[in-house]
Amino acid sequence: MGNDLSFSIGKFxxxxxxxxxxxxxxxxxxxxKAQKDLNSGHRLYEEDHIVKLQKIVALKFLxxxxxxxxLMLTNKSLNLNLENTLIQQKKAFE
Incomplete structure (x- = not known):
């Protein structure tokens, strides 16, 4: 857990x-899915988890x-729907 790029669940x-x-x-x-610290078994999150969590939060908001x-996060072809959804949301806000 000494890696500066990883966070405990509390810090995350x-x-x-x-x-x-x-x-x-x-x-x-x-x-x-968090990584597991092999010594303690605690969940560890990294910078890429932040990006993925931001996507989750944004999609929930939509x-x-x-x-x-x-499904959207695992199926690359469905990611195109995300772009369309964001464009529609932008138009709705305007």
Whole structure:
């Protein structure tokens, strides 16, 4: 856990503003899988987890459920729908 680029779940929660309980749930359902510290067994998050979590939060804001978000994050062809959704949301805000 001495790596400066990895965060404990508490630090990650504070850094991202997402509750520990939510992070546990996302890990449990496989939406945002944390690395495990081999010595302690604690969850560790890295910088790339922040980007993925930002995508999850944005997609939730756009009205997608967690199952749909999981599909979008794993299926590259569905990522095109994200761009279209963001364009539609932008038009709606304008």
């Amino acid at each position: 929660s504070k850094k991202t503003g997402v509750s520990i309980r939510t992070l546990h749930y996302y890990d449990e359902i496989g939406l945002l 009205g997608y459920n967690l199952e749909e978000i999981g």
